[in-house]
Amino acid sequence: MRSLRSGLLAALLLATVASATATAAPRPQIFQNGRYSAVGRDGALSFVVGGTQITKLQVRMPLACQNRSTHAKSAPTLAFGGAPTTMYARIYLPADGATNVSFVADDNARRPEIYLSLQIHGKIGHVSVHARSDAAKESCAGALGFDVRLR
Numbered sequence: 001m002r003s004l005r006s007g008l009l010a011a012l013l014l015a016t017v018a019s020a021t022a023t024a025a026p027r028p029q030i031f032q033n034g035r036y037s038a039v040g041r042d043g044a045l046s047f048v049v050g051g052t053q054i055t056k057l058q059v060r061m062p063l064a065c066q067n068r069s070t071h072a073k074s075a076p077t078l079a080f081g082g083a084p085t086t087m088y089a090r091i092y093l094p095a096d097g098a099t100n101v102s103f104v105a106d107d108n109a110r111r112p113e114i115y116l117s118l119q120i121h122g123k124i125g126h127v128s129v130h131a132r133s134d135a136a137k138e139s140c141a142g143a144l145g146f147d148v149r150l151r
Contacts, residue, residue, distance in 0.1 A: 030097040033108070038127070038146035045127055045146045049120070051142055054091040057081045065140035078112060078142060080105035080130055097121050110135050112121040123150040 007065050036057075037046035043061035047054050059079030065074045091101050097120040114134035119126050125148045134142040 026120065030095065030122070031125070032123055033094065034137070034150045034151055036125065036148040037151050038148045040144075040146065043144050045129065045148065049093065052093050052095070054093055054118070057116075059114075059140055061129060061131065061144045063110075063131060063133070063140040063142040065110075065133075065138050068137050068139060070149070076110075076140075078105070078110075078140075080114070080148065091116075091118075093118070093120070098124070105131075110138070110140055112140065120148070 031049055033050050035046060035048050038044065040067070045057075045059050045061075047057040056078075057075040060077060060079045063076050063078050065076060066072070067074075091099065092101055097118075099118050101116045101118075103114055103116075105112050109132040112131040115128075115132075117128040127144070127146045127148055129146070130143045131141065
């Protein structure tokens with residue numbers, strides 16, 4: 001008799017847990033779909049979030065470059081994204097709204113290595129972009145942070 005009551009109690013608890021799990025509302029996505037962008041004195045950034053993917057990433061930012069043989073310095077603008085030759089197509093954004101991505105921007109003559117760090121929560125977020133290039137006789141570097149908003 002005691003084992004029958006224990007078995008019934010266990011079955012009742014399992015049924016309660018199963019029904020509570022089935023009726024629980026799905027967790028809302030921490031970031032929202034749409035175009036996020038930022039424009040500052042030193043650069044601009046925009047991308048589109050759809051589901052868990054980031055597409056149409058475009059960045060414009062200054063670089064500090066130095067020719068290794070002449071030591072001449074220059075400050076070109078790095079601009080990538082939106083061109084059909086860009087190597088990356090999608091960046092996947094996990095459910096917590098944060099990701100780190102590295103890639104090479106192939107639509108720029110310097111072919112810089114790009115390190116992108118994203119944190120998106122709701123309609124706002126922060127994106128850090130670091131670029132480094134060591135092509136031909138020139139080495140370049142740049143870093144910029146953007147506070148982005150859903151537009």
